[in-house]
Amino acid sequence: MSVAAVTVSHLSKSFGGREVLRDVTTEVHPGDVVGVIGKNGAGKTTLLETLLGFSPPSSGSARIFGEDCMQMSTAAKARIGFVPQQDELLPTLTGYKQLALNGCFYENWDHALLERLAREWEVPLDRRSSTLSGGERQKLSTLIALGNQPDLLVLDEPVASLDPLARRRFLQQLLEIAGDASRSVIFSSHIVSDLERVANRIWIMRDGNLLWDGETDALKQSVKRLHIRARRPLPAQLDVAGVLTYRREAGDTIATATVRDAPESLPQQLAERLDAQVECEGLGLEDIFLEIHA
Amino acid sequence: MFILNPHSSVPIYQQLIEQVRRMVASGQLVPGTELPSVRDMAHTHTVHPMTISKAYSLLESEGLLERHRGKPMRVAATRRDQLSVAARVRQIEPQLDALVLSARQLELSTEEVLAQLKKKLGAKP
Numbered sequence: 435m436s437v438a439a440v441t442v443s444h445l446s447k448s449f450g451g452r453e454v455l456r457d458v459t460t461e462v463h464p465g466d467v468v469g470v471i472g473k474n475g476a477g478k479t480t481l482l483e484t485l486l487g488f489s490p491p492s493s494g495s496a497r498i499f500g501e502d503c504m505q506m507s508t509a510a511k512a513r514i515g516f517v518p519q520q521d522e523l524l525p526t527l528t529g530y531k532q533l534a535l536n537g538c539f540y541e542n543w544d545h546a547l548l549e550r551l552a553r554e555w556e557v558p559l560d561r562r563s564s565t566l567s568g569g570e571r572q573k574l575s576t577l578i579a580l581g582n583q584p585d586l587l588v589l590d591e592p593v594a595s596l597d598p599l600a601r602r603r604f605l606q607q608l609l610e611i612a613g614d615a616s617r618s619v620i621f622s623s624h625i626v627s628d629l630e631r632v633a634n635r636i637w638i639m640r641d642g643n644l645l646w647d648g649e650t651d652a653l654k655q656s657v658k659r660l661h662i663r664a665r666r667p668l669p670a671q672l673d674v675a676g677v678l679t680y681r682r683e684a685g686d687t688i689a690t691a692t693v694r695d696a697p698e699s700l701p702q703q704l705a706e707r708l709d710a711q712v713e714c715e716g717l718g719l720e721d722i723f724l725e726i727h728a
Numbered sequence: 729m730f731i732l733n734p735h736s737s738v739p740i741y742q743q744l745i746e747q748v749r750r751m752v753a754s755g756q757l758v759p760g761t762e763l764p765s766v767r768d769m770a771h772t773h774t775v776h777p778m779t780i781s782k783a784y785s786l787l788e789s790e791g792l793l794e795r796h797r798g799k800p801m802r803v804a805a806t807r808r809d810q811l812s813v814a815a816r817v818r819q820i821e822p823q824l825d826a827l828v829l830s831a832r833q834l835e836l837s838t839e840e841v842l843a844q845l846k847k848k849l850g851a852k853p
Contacts, residue, residue: 465778602774605774606771606774609770609771609774609775609776609777610771612776612777613767613770627734627735630734630735631734631773631774631776632774632775633776634776634778634779650739651739651740651741651742651779654737654738654739655739711832713829713832713833715737716736716737716738717737718735719735720735
């Protein structure tokens with residue numbers, strides 16, 4: 435097993451007595467593209483910023499490349515790229531100057547890569563950032579994060595203002611990085627369909643908890659929706675392990691249940707127990723996300 | 729060459745495996761055919777390279793694909809004749825399950841579904 439790029443252990447964070455992050459433990463390995471999803475206020479940004487050491491954890495710890503996030507060496511910091519939710523571009527600088535300025539801080543700054551990507555992504559580098567559109571600013575601030583060829587790239591909602599074509603190009607660039615197998619990406623987004631494509635791992639955040647942490651494929655395979663149709667009214671509660679949601683309708687003879695980690699025999703068992711017809715359906719990531727929050 | 733739907737409930741690697749199996753079984757992919765590299769596949773479909781390599785590795789362990797050092801994955805020497813009818817039926821099972829589900833929802837009789845299926849398959853009713 436390769437050395438983890440990120441190790442988060444029992445990480446909690448409070449702001450003014452409110453716990454925003456609760457006892458989060460996880461790891462990111464080289465080659466991983468981790469997709470972070472959660473409602474607004476679920477703690478995604480706090481998790482990303484705390485594990486990068488922007489502010490001290492209330493308890494627990496995070497390590498980046500084996501170093502404590504609060505005492506990272508310059509060498510470790512130089513291996514990180516970060517795109518914040520709100521870009522930090524200097525309004526009076528042109529894209530060229532902005533890139534050159536950031537490049538000063540790194541030894542391995544890849545000007546050639548950035549110029550190529552700027553062309554591909556259609557970022558007008560000759561304009562001041564104050565005159566750029568939201569999408570152009572987002573692309574420029576992503577370029578800056580890629581300049582030092584980071585081994586760990588952390589992106590907080592990087593695609594919200596991008597059009598579908600720009601998003602696709604951006605995702606392909608992320609995959610180039612992940613294809614390297616020694617580099618990793620953590621990527622929060624509300625565009626679940628993007629994460630479903632490129633993320634091999636998913637973190638689902640809810641109320642500061644890391645509710646799900648696992649492979650995208652495993653998540654998809656573990657959550658099933660059951661459609662139950664009975665001749666008699668169905669019980670008010672479904673007595674099954676791992677039920678996420680259960681809704682009855684149409685005179686209580688039809689019901690829908692979402693179940694986590696259901697054994698393969700569950701539909702058959704339920705059909706016999708409830709004297710009903712039970713159909714089992716797999717779910718895409720967006721539906722799973724919605725069911726978890728239902 | 730392949731149709732991958734990232735938003736399906738079926739994991740992407742599983743979709744790829746099933747398609748390769750079917751195409752090999754049907755002879756669309758003949759022994760020696762080179763498959764696109766992991767990198768190209770990942771780029772074309774914009775999916776994580778691990779997803780593609782996972783599918784390729786599983787297909788390799790099944791003996792359906794062969795890996796040659798420094799070369800693309802290739803369809804292994806003939807397997808079509810070795811695949812029993814039972815094995816090929818297993819491969820079509822997901823589609824059959826989907827058909828059965830839809831047929832039940834539409835409350836179509838077994839006879840009706842079979843008749844339609846026979847027609848599609850080109851058999852005389």
